[in-house]
Amino acid sequence: MNAPEALLLPDIQSIADHRNLAIDQVGVKGIRHPVQIRTAGGGLQPSVASISMYVGLPSNAKGTHMSRFLEVLQSHRRALDYTSLRELTGSMCLRLDATRGLVDIALPYFVTKTAPVSGATSLLDCDVRWRGKLDDTGFACALSITAPVTSLWPCSKEISAYGGHNQRSHITLSAELAAPMEIEELIRVAEQEASCEVFGLLKRSDKKRVTGRTHDNPRFLEDLVRDIALRLDGDTRIAAYVVESEHFESIHDHSAYARLARSAGSRRRA
Amino acid sequence: MNAPEALLLPDIQSIADHRNLAIDQVGVKGIRHPVQIRTAGGGLQPSVASISMYVGLPSNAKGTHMSRFLEVLQSHRRALDYTSLRELTGSMCLRLDATRGLVDIALPYFVTKTAPVSGATSLLDCDVRWRGKLDDTGFACALSITAPVTSLWPCSKEISAYGGHNQRSHITLSAELAAPMEIEELIRVAEQEASCEVFGLLKRSDKKRVTGRTHDNPRFLEDLVRDIALRLDGDTRIAAYVVESEHFESIHDHSAYARLARSAGSRRRA
């Protein structure tokens, strides 16, 4: 979840050069707030977010003004997307007389899914997180999605006549964006690389198709995060990323987990 | 989790008969506290509990003494079991001058599991909850366990050449005890009725056995809770019970859930 910290947190190194007690982040945390999200089709989707807003405080400033964060938030009316987040982060820094700032917005997002045989539609909930950062190098924006999927281990199929054990998994993709990108594009990458996508509503005919797809598509956790990384490498809108996958094992009471990150300077050219 | 509320909560009806503003529960909630649990073999297992302690306040009493709850808890040194819980509940009521009281203790409990082929041992964590209630009818004690298990739906096997979809499930058994009972007895009932038990550590040879056992033992959620109920019906130490099962579906992002309860007066004779 807290994947691209390294990308978004204030640059501690440069602060420390001054050997002063600048504060990296000060502000308000955990505000529940209704928002509108801009969707791929240009529409609006209402949701409820958990929002944190921080500014950096230079060493010569005594303190910040807590009530101003809420004023900025209450007066921001634009639907949430890349551009709106840049505006909100900028307004906050302006109102707080700050040169650095971080806005962190986490919310559920709903994707309409169509069952593969019956065509029945239902909503699937994904966790989405936007983080906007402003400092002397300009604005940086990270978009994270967590998509629920089905996973099946290849090893269990090999060692069993039965087809093995599968489970629910959560794939989290966090991308530092060099250009705007739709939430649903990242969700689709996660779903396509998993053993199978999940659905809110499946009829009997759908279940057969879904079970078959899962068993034809077993994936090692390690291959999953690598294949996703290869796809993100090929997207020039993504400056840096973190891929995480957590499998809620059905034969254990703990998770299997993997994480693969690329920083901005080190990305492979596709 | 909150299964036997009906069994343990103060008898609202009789309070209300007086048409006064008696308070059902007043006290302290959510105290994290180290405890020792008495195990089946007579040994002691350390754990960390979340504890709540309440008394009933009659209509003519202005208030209670919050610090006394902590005094009672701090001075109680006996390892947790049926007898110790009765003592703790009694001490609390005595110290608070109360005729009704409820002590609620939730904690993780570890069972040593042996893998079926390799013999490798590991610990499995289950959630355990003890609730002791004292009122004018005497002492009542409810013991709840939540055991993680593997579940496999029969319908998916029918409709698929692959053997279907399985997932992690949590089975919760809450029993009002007429006589002392070991924690591990309830855990074993849940594990034996599931498609398969889960383990902390499984080697390759174990996985084949476990996968096979799961696929030979598909269970409908409805059959699972009914079969467990039949077993609890046959145990004279159990005066009343609630069976709950929650399947963390691998093809959806929500749970399938069932609940079957028997109150004290309505138990079938086995």
Place this chain on the structure above:
Amino acid sequence: MNAPEALLLPDIQSIADHRNLAIDQVGVKGIRHPVQIRTAGGGLQPSVASISMYVGLPSNAKGTHMSRFLEVLQSHRRALDYTSLRELTGSMCLRLDATRGLVDIALPYFVTKTAPVSGATSLLDCDVRWRGKLDDTGFACALSITAPVTSLWPCSKEISAYGGHNQRSHITLSAELAAPMEIEELIRVAEQEASCEVFGLLKRSDKKRVTGRTHDNPRFLEDLVRDIALRLDGDTRIAAYVVESEHFESIHDHSAYARLARSAGSRRRA
């Protein structure tokens, strides 16, 4: 949180009379779903709910149809209020061929607050829970709200020249409704009986007023739940209720908690 269980859960006693293995609840749990809520002014407020839907299964029925719950939910388009919940619960029972059913919908709800001096407006988030139950006695509906407030203990003021210690508290009111009622009415009862209401945004001038109001209005936890109970007793739309208050103590790391319940048959006439 789980207050009016006793009011809404299936009547175990009558089931048990048949000495059969009827299942109290079977269905789907924890579906995240976007909803519209009907507000006091007749408007609509979007939110994101966690929804569970269960039916009772008679002893002669083998099982239920899990996918139908989602079909009912996906096709229900009306904004959430008393009438809409009755329709949804009825549709579910009809579609599942059930004579008993329970729909449980929990969601955040936002109230617009105006700061007492500056007049600055901001949103306050409250937790709301609707539970609709249908059985052979007809439809019953319980509405719960959890409002964050400020509390101040009277005892600390007495024993201190400084004015004592205050903290954030959560007041939960759960009402079984004999007639429709607005969410905001219950929230106002909680806020008016607390030491002070809380706000998203307060300017310096507001803080002085709010701090003063808090200190002029210290409340024992026991008095708080009793005074709220008195107000609910006087409302004929409320057939039964549970009042809960949890104080997140600033001088301890646990909560002080009280609970006062009135069942349907035992309500005092105001």
Place this chain on the structure above:
Amino acid sequence: MNAPEALLLPDIQSIADHRNLAIDQVGVKGIRHPVQIRTAGGGLQPSVASISMYVGLPSNAKGTHMSRFLEVLQSHRRALDYTSLRELTGSMCLRLDATRGLVDIALPYFVTKTAPVSGATSLLDCDVRWRGKLDDTGFACALSITAPVTSLWPCSKEISAYGGHNQRSHITLSAELAAPMEIEELIRVAEQEASCEVFGLLKRSDKKRVTGRTHDNPRFLEDLVRDIALRLDGDTRIAAYVVESEHFESIHDHSAYARLARSAGSRRRA
């Protein structure tokens, strides 16, 4: 909570230099496990931890062996401290044929507190997190504590005749250790810099003292994290640190939060 990520996560930059698909972390997450913690006095305290264990996977390795993580954990019997964590991290890397590894252990830790006037003793629960990292630069160890404290804003005292609003706060100190350090030392720093420490059990006489101490010691959030940073700067055992403070505001339903970090290369000499 996730403070010293930058200190402990694998060095993405150097991985990326090879332009290969090495995986930063792969392993097991969220294992609940009983542990013994070495205390300041040389004694042992039992607790229950949530443990994650990961290794780095080089680009030429296909995958890791999930069951071996559990084997290493099950066979590690030493009480948890700096030395034991180094051994566990080393054993894991050896067993998994890895040159990089991370072990993350979070658990509650209990401190015995003595009330200031009555002398009554009680336990206070703090969250503790140990993270051990092994890579080609050797072993690094980060110790984090989260201590609950009382905070009082100075501004409210100024603007009010009543002494203002206080609340519960959580102070988190995360230190990369250049040498072993006791858990309780870090907890004491947090408690001494707060407006007041909190206690499990306070008698009436204690409450007066505690309330007085709080009101004589109002602290701005910004001053709090700076003063703590100054103290950590003066400790040569601490190579790098993060200070976080979260105030659960009693007049709002969100938190005030600040964070101040020092990386290893940038520490001021005291």
